[in-house]
Amino acid sequence: MEIMGLFQLLPRLVVFDLDYTLWPFYCECRSKREMPRLYPDAKGILYALKDKGVKMAIASRSPTPDIANTFLDKLGIKSMFVAQEIFSSHTHKTDHFQRIHRRTNIPYTEMLFFDDEDRNIDPVSNMGVTSILVGNGVNLGALRQGLSKFSQNQEKNKQGRRNRSKNSSSSGTEEQ
Numbered sequence: 001m002e003i004m005g006l007f008q009l010l011p012r013l014v015v016f017d018l019d020y021t022l023w024p025f026y027c028e029c030r031s032k033r034e035m036p037r038l039y040p041d042a043k044g045i046l047y048a049l050k051d052k053g054v055k056m057a058i059a060s061r062s063p064t065p066d067i068a069n070t071f072l073d074k075l076g077i078k079s080m081f082v083a084q085e086i087f088s089s090h091t092h093k094t095d096h097f098q099r100i101h102r103r104t105n106i107p108y109t110e111m112l113f114f115d116d117e118d119r120n121i122d123p124v125s126n127m128g129v130t131s132i133l134v135g136n137g138v139n140l141g142a143l144r145q146g147l148s149k150f151s152q153n154q155e156k157n158k159q160g161r162r163n164r165s166k167n168s169s170s171s172g173t174e175e176q
């Protein structure tokens, strides 16, 4: 909560991968009967985001959505996510994000994404989503890094818009 107070600009939506981002295992290797656990900071982060009115979603390429869903249910966090896209795909999550965007109407530039795989991070950040590679699951350090990179990207976007409008107004005067 304190970390979030440091940032004036919060994303409208935070999207999480599941395996090795929210929890420390591949759920396809687990049984539905087990009781899963999250990374130590994960639950606190989810509740703090919820408290701040930030929406949350899941983008996972797990081949076992039934196990993933059972675990989300058992952990009591399933209802926290406005969108849950869990399906295997070769597009490295760009189709997951298209679906999330269609469902939520939130622009990609208003999203922050956490994942433990480079091959997902690059294509998704090319869509305009601020994307953070996590090394040891989502934790307070990754959250701080994500919020700070999100603010920087927002500044850059604003600057880009200002420059574009300056250019278009100067070209307007040239035409006269």
Ligand SMILES: [Mg+2]
Residues within 6 Å of the ligand: 017, 018, 019, 020, 021, 115, 116, 117
């Ligand atoms: Mg993963």
